[in-house]
Amino acid sequence: MARTPVRIRLDPAQKKALEQLARRRGTRVAHEIRRAVDVYLTGMTPEELELLDMLGRQAERELKEMAHRLDETNLRLDAVFAEMERIRSGEQAARVRWRRSSMDSRGAVVREKLDETAGRLDRLADWLLHHERRIASLEAASRAWPGNVPPGDD
Secondary structure, X not given: OOOOOOOOOOOHHXXXXXXXXXXXXXXXXXXXXXXHHHHHHHOOOHHHHHHHHHHHHHHHHHHHHHHHHHHHHHHHHHHHHHHHHHHHOOOOHHHHHHHHHHHHHHHHHHHHHHHHHHHHHHHHHXXXXXXXXXXXXXXXXXXXXXXXXXXOOX
């Protein structure tokens, strides 16, 4: 995409802050300015952007936690299935009745945890879809803005 050169005047503190930000992110000042203009044109307030960022980080943490819990559940299921296989093969024929009742209760707990995790994943998917639609509508609104420059900001 071709870019049009623009001259702007910044306060020394603004320029210094932009240089520090660009250095931390491994970018250039011009990139940070373009990024700030893009954000401004979406019409979102800084508070909305901060909230969206915070919610995204929270969703990422929760997804990692859910993935960890699912891994633990899978390990438990593997152990239960291995135990069932040993029982079927006749290794512990004398204890079959006792083991069966024990495994039924463990299976109920596993099913309950899986249902709970599935519910959380459904709620998270709904939340992500809602925010994806919000971002798309904001992007569409920013593209529809005549000239993409508010009046009086030359």
